[in-house]
Amino acid sequence: MKVFSSDCKFDYSWEEVSTANWRKYCPWNEKSTHVIAVDTLSRYVDAETGILRTERLITCKQTAPKWLQSLMGGKDTSHVFETSYVDPVTKKITALCGGWQKVKNAVEDATVTAFSDNARKGKEGFEAVLAMSRRVFSEEKLRQQQAAAMA
Template sequence: MRLFSSNHEFAYSWDEVSTANWRKYCPWNDKSTHVIAVDTLARDLDAQTHILRTERLITCKQAAPKWLKSFLGSSEVSYVYEVSYVDQKAKKVTMCSQNMTWSDLLSVQEKVVYTPSRGAPGKTTFEQSAKIIALCGGWQKIKNGIEEFTVERFRQNAVKGREGFERVLAISREVFAEQREQARKEKMVA
């Protein structure tokens, strides 16, 4: 088993981050080109807690090294199941994901949490953790190799993901400012 964790502070409010989160894999994000589709499977709002729960299927395309393909198969397309919870009252977004592809050989469980920064008003704290376990039988050396490769790939994708999300946040802020200005102008004309 290997563990991965990462923390970051976005220079955007929780409202901006929680809204832009739904556009994280949009065409503006040139750092997440490995994500080829995001399908919403279910979405519901709990009447008592007002927590929005969303289930999504994320389709990715990534090349694995040849030695790993011999264990996992040759397909470059993989699927990830994600469940997210948006708690507007507590100002907390929690996203939990699990790989579906190769899940009998490798388990990758990821958790991401966005909350307002405690030390910097107007900023958002990002906490990411993952547990990676090679489930295939056999030699421990092979399991270690698979886990180490997966952690390193996860680390690389995490950096790209943050960079891409920063771009999405910046563009979202620009678009929102333009929309506000346009609405202000229209109001003045009316």
């Protein structure tokens, strides 16, 4: 089985990245239009480490050719199980994703290519979410400062 890994660094503060992480599949992200729904299955903070562990089920519209979909169950949607770890001490977010459908050996190369392309698009989309978050939070901060000055 082939494995795909991607490591990204963003030119944003830890606070901005860790907050925007939960909005990476929102309407601000034009690169994730294939995501239909994101359901949080569990979330807890480890009392000893402070690490936030979250499990989510991400429902996606399949973009694979019909013949490939038939090899993977014939459905036009797929589910990705994501487990993420947010470590406030090391300021690192780790997300592990896996599908629940059978993956055939014959399509491993295509799958790895798709994951690579999706990771690139995901980074581009997340950059847009970060930029929008920064703008919205700055506007709100300015609005609050102006309101306080008028009071």
